[in-house]
Amino acid sequence: MNTDRDELEADGAGVSTTRKTFELLEALKAEEGLSIAELTQRTALPKSTVYRHLQTLTDLGYVIERDGDYYVGFRFVELGEQARSRKVGYTAAKRAVFELGQETNERAVFIVEEDDEAVYVHRYGSLTNTMIGQRRPLHSMASGKVILAEWDDDAVETYVEDAGLEATTTNTITDSDALFDELERIRDRGYAVNNQEHMEGLRGVAVPVYTPADDFLGSLAVFGPTSRFTDEYVHGELPTTLRDKAGEIKVTLAYG
Template sequence: MGTDRDGDDGAGVSTTRKTFRLLETLKDEEGVTIADLTERTTLPKSTVYRHLQTLTELGYVIERDGRYYVGFRFVELGEQARSRKAGYTAAKRAVFELGKETDERAVFIVEEDDDAVYVHRYGSLSNSMIGQRRPLHSMASGKVILAEWDDDAVANYAERTGLEAHTSNTITDLGALFDELERVRDRGYAVNEQEHMEGLRGIAVPVYTPHDEFLGSLAVFGPTSRFTDTYVHDDLAARLRDKAGEIKVTLAYG
């Protein structure tokens, strides 16, 4: 029979799951004591202590005056993930250029396990967003990604996720999502009409490699008071297309 050290709960190794429960708790609120972690994770104190000792020895967690924090070893892992494709490095430069030119929050987003994942971001609290995940169907970047999929793949995504509503504007009907994705394909960009957060509007374009392989989505977003139709459809759409093109050229010629 499995134990805490080597058990398998039928969906994965239980020890690994407990480790990541602790790390997620530390991520949400750093500087946590063993007693706090025991209460918040409902794990036995001995289990919490043993996992923390191992993580501390490996450098993934640090301890200061009885409080535990996520260590910088995760930064190393995150940078490896963000640079594993040459295009991700080129996209980082484009995001920062776009952000400076527009004075808006700019992002580069990819898909992983049915989520839109922030790879690069320019703007306030930029580093805190890296690696965070959002639903594909409620974001401009996510709709650009879904527009790359065929109808069967989109339908399967809708079945898996349920197209959860985040605001009254979120697309929750599969037929409406198909119509929206067709518009995205026709005009070459997607717009977020307060679909993930009230008062927030965004626009995104696809980014391709020199071999026309989809790399990810480049986007900017901001308050609806500033993101008027003219600004979004005329100014930002052109700027984003230009930056996406620059990424493609950079990858082709270095």
């Protein structure tokens, strides 16, 4: 009885039982097909707690069990698709990402901001959608910098203070003054460039996407290897192609 009561009480950062549920789900996301014993080892939760949570999750369809191993269920796909279609513009962006990838033969993405992080909503250019829903630092990506460029200086300053400017490569912007200068350049030219700031060997270009009411919707981007993403390509052809596609999204939202 005490254990159940403790799980239902707030633990200082949320409800304990809810945090344990998601700890198990994160473990399954990292490596599916785990037994109760393996989940107990990976989460350091008591075996009885793991069992109770898994029983509830399987009853609800969020986890499935096959021959003693547990997997994330397709019920989460339903939730994910609801999030991706939360705004009409997100659905319009899905088609634009596909067309952009087809036309450029590059990897294309549509990214939005949530809780001061860049979140992948749509992607083209992979046999899987493993990046969908994943989060990245705003300041180390072209898409993220486009988002930051939409904010006023106070909001950016708050981001720097709260999230920090952690380096993911030697090219990542880690100085606040340098970031503000970069955001001003983005506002002036209308697009952002990621020059191996998130991953060595990759460059990217991104533009903002707006609704017919000129509200910021998200960021449209393409990225690829430095061998192909030359300065001429990055600062010439790609920004124009991206702007055209972002404009098509706006028109689609205006006229259907």
